[in-house]
Amino acid sequence: MIITKQKDINDILKSIKEGPVFIIGCSECATLCHTGGEEEVLSIKEFLKNKNINTTGWVILEPACNLLNDKRLLKKHNQEIQKAKKILVLACGNGIQTVSEIIKDIEIVPGTDTLFLGEIKHLNDFEKRCIMCGECIQDLFGSICPISRCPKSMLNGPCGGSINGKCEVNENIDCVWDIIYKYLKEKGQLYKLKEIKSPKNWSKSTEMRRVI
């Protein structure tokens, strides 16, 4: 899932400056992250009201990254949108851009920061799992990805800084190389780490801009 974090409410307020506002949420990732579902949209609407900023209307797109579907859903709210001076979008970086392809004449304000592709561990506890590098090589590491989960993206890890199984960069995060090591040891497959892994082919992710 695309993990997002809501921006500081006062920063959102600063970006909006003056209303009225039309608010857009997303039914998928942002809803699950509790950053852009109905609950959050209504809560921001209430907050803005208390700051004397009116909301002309709101909609939850299903999901925001679907261009044709967005066009259909936003059409129904056209009058409310036209009355607004700002469009506040509570969706991922993709959703914000899909909306901006449709609504071109009103300023769009992002209300979330998009962090990573990750797992929902517990309610409101998310962890990075993938950076969409274009060529999955997890089979080399027991289906555990060091490219997204090691801060140095090492393919021939671990580095020399892990302490008690924690990452040297953040002691609240497990060292992914420690996880890989323990998993492969249990499977009797530590030999997999002895082979030198070649440099990653980054052209797989940076050159492929479109899949048709």
Added chain:
Amino acid sequence: MNFRSNLERVLSEKKFAVTAEIGPPKGADSNKIRHKAEILRGCADAYNITDNQTAVVRLSSMGGSFILLNLNLEPIMQMTCRDRNRIALQSDVLGAASVGVRNILFITGDHQSFGNHPDARGVFDLDSIQLIQIVKNMRDHGIFQSGDKILSGNPEIFIGAASNPFAEPYELRVDRLEKKIEAGADFIQTQSVFNLDRFNVWMDEVRSRNLDKKIHILAGITPLKSLKMTERMKFHVPGVDIPDRIYERMKNAVDPKHEGYNLALELINDIKKIKGVHGLHITALFWEDIIPHLVRESGLL
């Protein structure tokens, strides 16, 4: 035999080698390096010039290495994978080789979050093992990472790497050394040794796999200058293992500076006796002027 560098000659002739570290300044004043270099002249066979260590911006290791070459001292230029992609790294290896740098030590590098520009984007296009293999192929086979041919002059580099016997998981530490040897490393410098027991366990495994015959091993030595430094290294520097026994000695010492010096002397004398260790790498952080005393008193000179 033709040796690429003085360090390679010393190690190949089975003499006990000494290398010492020179940290470049936070500024363009070359006198800072000259001053440290003159203090250390004659104390070591080659001198490491660090590459923005702990991710703090300093005069570049390439610039620092040129300064040493001009002083007729031999640099070991350090290169990390943090700040450059494979294009820049290979280019800098060629550039360094072209002006006479003959030893380069390749490391993945400290993460940018530890330094003075934590907002920077880390590159990490390669890791140290991949970079070592690339430079070995440039040197011995005249090809770049892409497979493209080098057209005019392979970089004649004596390839260095780092090794940390004290990091977890212990079981992988010698495997990683073996990978670095397979990738093409000619010599390694270890993380500073304080925990002699752990170092001995690591060396036992190294010898049992005959790896000490395949690579030159220089053990790291860092004299502790103060209790504050000891505590910082013990509790805050990742990968450093200072046993409680040493911490207690520094804590109870009337003169911690003197105690730190004595500890370093003891460690040097113990490490010299370990079979398979071919030299020492001395890092005296902001205490370079202690190195001449240390090498003289321990009989390394």
